[in-house]
Amino acid sequence: IRCVLYGSLGATGIGHGTPAAVLVGLTGELPETVDPALVSAIADLASERGALRLPHGREVTLERDWLRFAPLTRLDRHSNALTLEALDHTGNTVLSETYYSIGGGFIEHAGDEPGDAAGDPAAGVEAPFRSGDELLEICAARGLSIAEVMRAAETRLRSAAALDAELDEIWATMSGCIDSGLSAIGVLPGGLQVARRAARMATTLQEADLRGERDTSHEWLQAYAIAVNEENASGGRVVTAPTNGAAGIIPAVLRYAIDFLPLEHARPHAEFLLVAGAIGSLYKRNASISGAEAGCQGEVGSACSMAAGALCHLLGGTPAQVENAAEIAMEHNLGLTCDPVAGLVQLPCIERNAIGAGKAVAAARMALNGDGSHVISLDTVIETMRQTGNDMSERYKETSLGGLAVNVVEC
Incomplete structure (x- = not known):
């Protein structure tokens, strides 16, 4: 697995604890229920072992350079952007997905229309008021x-x-x-x-x-x-x-x-x-x-x-x-x-x-x-x-x- 943090997400990633959050999120933990005291421990263990166990039980390799910061690269859609890549045993990318953190805990996927934020129960529902x-x-x-x-x-x-x-x-x-x-x-x-x-x-x-x-x-x-x-x-x-x-x-x-x-x-x-x-x-x-x-x-x-x-x-x-x-x-x-x-x-x-x-x-x-x-x-x-x-x-x-x-x- 490889991850790239772009723009503001890359510039403030260390200060915001983003590397640990990415790792713990990949294990299937949720912000609402994870024990905050264990986040660093879970991430540190994964980094030490060089491996990460995904929610369905599959263990994937975690290389030393699994995380790259690109603070000077701003993707057009939003400055808080993250790309996750899955690599095969030869190092070729088999899947790449980009996500945007648009504020308030809402996440947009690069393949979705702007405004279709994951975690937003009102997505797709016409608001009763717009102003x-x-x-x-x-x-x-x-x-x-x-x-x-x-x-x-x-x-x-x-x-x-x-x-x-x-x-x-x-x-x-x-x-x-x-x-x-x-x-x-x-x-x-x-x-x-x-x-x-x-x-x-x-x-x-x-x-x-x-x-x-x-x-x-x-x-x-x-x-x-x-x-x-x-x-x-x-x-x-x-x-x-x-x-x-x-x-x-x-x-x-x-x-x-x-x-x-x-x-x-x-x-x-x-x-x-x-x-x-x-x-x-x-x-x-x-x-x-x-x-x-x-x-x-x-x-x-x-x-x-x-x-x-x-x-x-x-x-x-x-x-x-x-x-x-x-x-x-x-x-x-x-x-x-x-x-x-x-x-x-x-x-x-x-x-x-x-x-x-x-x-x-x-x-x-x-x-x-x-x-x-x-x-x-x-x-x-x-x-x-x-x-x-x-x-x-x-x-x-x-x-x-x-x-x-x-x-x-x-x-």
């Missing part, structure tokens, strides 16, 4: 909230019980990720010697809460986001919401709301995730949620927008206010570059999620203090983000070839 304006029109015509519209759309694909179970599982994974991050100590892998700090923050905030000396809610918000992104940086399990690099914002804002705010919803996590999903679908359809395509505005910006709208809904916002909150959040993330130092999702990514979570809360509060009317629509800001991403230099799109990535001296 923010259409979503608001449906809400107004039917007297429904955005969460109710999204629930109706999702139950076209699965039963209501299955949907609720999936929402519960997503939130349980997110919440568990926060808890793990708040208790883990040490230094993050990768060579930058970045110390984990979420646990230290949690201890400090717990002591401050016992003394009752100040409102610590927004500091906990930051700690939650940092906890998730430290888990991601260390190879833990996170929910791609909308991406791994921006995975801390939505869990942090939801946990903050549940822990610190008066909420009337019986199942606030379900309401929150449905609204966030509705907003995220607009970015995925009309722009991008991939840092390799749009820079960090497509990752942290989209996550911030999703969380802002979802929080606004939880706090009683109308559909118009929710749309306004989502627009405010993205408007002030436009042009955000993706420049991870050493290709690692650590600097500036971890802090960026904490700041993004705070922006989401601020955007929701600002929208709630208005009546939902505003000059710039969510659709306009999404289109602007798309255009900005197209105009942005490739150096600032998750390639680690520009910005902080080249101006920070690696020690």
Whole structure:
């Protein structure tokens, strides 16, 4: 077996743990169920043995040069591209397949039409809304909230019980990720010697809460986001919401709301995730949620927008206010570059999620203090983000070839 990582996937492959992920994926393990603690061990064993056992039991040879990085080769369809080849005993290629990681955990195959993403249950199903304006029109015509519209759309694909179970599982994974991050100590892998700090923050905030000396809610918000992104940086399990690099914002804002705010919803996590999903679908359809395509505005910006709208809904916002909150959040993330130092999702990514979570809360509060009317629509800001991403230099799109990535001296 041979593998080639192209473009951004090649540039940040080591920092993102891609080699181990490729090997473990070939053994048949799934991101949702694999034990994260065993990923490195499985990959190391395969490399040491020079062999890999495939799901059906066949063992294949793993040469020393089984993995090749081609960061300067960008395939036309997407910058995150991977080619897998199977070779016969003479070294001739007998099968070659290319796949594209388009963001949010969605994968496209080179032989499929763009938009036919594996893992997307909605692929091939006509969406009930294709823009923010259409979503608001449906809400107004039917007297429904955005969460109710999204629930109706999702139950076209699965039963209501299955949907609720999936929402519960997503939130349980997110919440568990926060808890793990708040208790883990040490230094993050990768060579930058970045110390984990979420646990230290949690201890400090717990002591401050016992003394009752100040409102610590927004500091906990930051700690939650940092906890998730430290888990991601260390190879833990996170929910791609909308991406791994921006995975801390939505869990942090939801946990903050549940822990610190008066909420009337019986199942606030379900309401929150449905609204966030509705907003995220607009970015995925009309722009991008991939840092390799749009820079960090497509990752942290989209996550911030999703969380802002979802929080606004939880706090009683109308559909118009929710749309306004989502627009405010993205408007002030436009042009955000993706420049991870050493290709690692650590600097500036971890802090960026904490700041993004705070922006989401601020955007929701600002929208709630208005009546939902505003000059710039969510659709306009999404289109602007798309255009900005197209105009942005490739150096600032998750390639680690520009910005902080080249101006920070690696020690």
